[in-house]
Amino acid sequence: MMSKPIERRQFLGASLATGAVATAAGLGLIKPQLAFADNVAGWPAKAFDAKLLKEAMSDSVGKTNVPVSSKVKLTAPTIAENGGAVPVTIEVDSPMTEDDYIAAVYLFVDHNPTPLASQFTFTPAAGKAYIQQRIKMAKTDNVRVVAKTNKGVLMASAPREVKVTIGGCGG
Amino acid sequence: MAGNVGNPMIRMASSAKKGEIVEIRSLIMNPMTTGLTKDKAGKVIPAHFIQTVTVTFDDKPLLDIDWSTAVSANPYLAFKLRAESSGTLKMVWKDNTGGNWSADSKLTVA
Numbered sequence: 001m002m003s004k005p006i007e008r009r010q011f012l013g014a015s016l017a018t019g020a021v022a023t024a025a026g027l028g029l030i031k032p033q034l035a036f037a038d039n040v041a042g043w044p045a046k047a048f049d050a051k052l053l054k055e056a057m058s059d060s061v062g063k064t065n066v067p068v069s070s071k072v073k074l075t076a077p078t079i080a081e082n083g084g085a086v087p088v089t090i091e092v093d094s095p096m097t098e099d100d101y102i103a104a105v106y107l108f109v110d111h112n113p114t115p116l117a118s119q120f121t122f123t124p125a126a127g128k129a130y131i132q133q134r135i136k137m138a139k140t141d142n143v144r145v146v147a148k149t150n151k152g153v154l155m156a157s158a159p160r161e162v163k164v165t166i167g168g169c170g171g
Numbered sequence: 172m173a174g175n176v177g178n179p180m181i182r183m184a185s186s187a188k189k190g191e192i193v194e195i196r197s198l199i200m201n202p203m204t205t206g207l208t209k210d211k212a213g214k215v216i217p218a219h220f221i222q223t224v225t226v227t228f229d230d231k232p233l234l235d236i237d238w239s240t241a242v243s244a245n246p247y248l249a250f251k252l253r254a255e256s257s258g259t260l261k262m263v264w265k266d267n268t269g270g271n272w273s274a275d276s277k278l279t280v281a
Contacts, residue, residue, distance in 0.1 A: 040267065043223055084244070085243040112241050117239055117241040118238050120234060121234065121236075123234070126233055126250065126251055126252060132249035133248050134243035136242070168243070
């Protein structure tokens, strides 16, 4: 859609300043809802806008090939009747001390329209790198998690396939 | 388009032993629409979703979350906290339309 790798925020600022948004939207160059989105400060738009898993991984984790570790546990149902609400549980076996802790966890759905589903930044105060939430899945697909320690060591969960009966991108 | 929004809730134990790992469960109402779907009249339903959740304990950072539109409507979230001292857990949710909600819950550590 946009040929240059320009940050959405910058693009908006520049466009609004010149009054070009309406024109661009009228020409179908940008989606109106993106043009008027008011992103929360610090929200990583670039990584969340990435359309392919590799791009989403390099924009968030910084790497596309992360070794699998049994320390990163991802629990999800084998079959999800409703792709609109697939429960996932993430748990990383790791100390959570000032010197050694899980600093970040990234959750991906390989072929969702935007594969990065969520990212979590932990402090040692959590005591455990643990998250449970529900996600949308467009179709039968792999879910995967990457964890990063405070020293920058990356480890991934094994990809976990969830068979989706009814896709969940209607919401 | 959007149904109810807000109404954040936190469920957690009110007391814990020192060093115990406590689970916190939370829920908030939000449509979490993607901006990729259309309504029955063929009009695009705008993206409306929570983008950040910030969790602190006695104002110290515990967990920062960035969410995409792939998080289910009315997001449920569970996470953990190591109980070290009595204090207040606070959560703040912000969405892409300027919505901003907070909730807190007290923990007494014996």
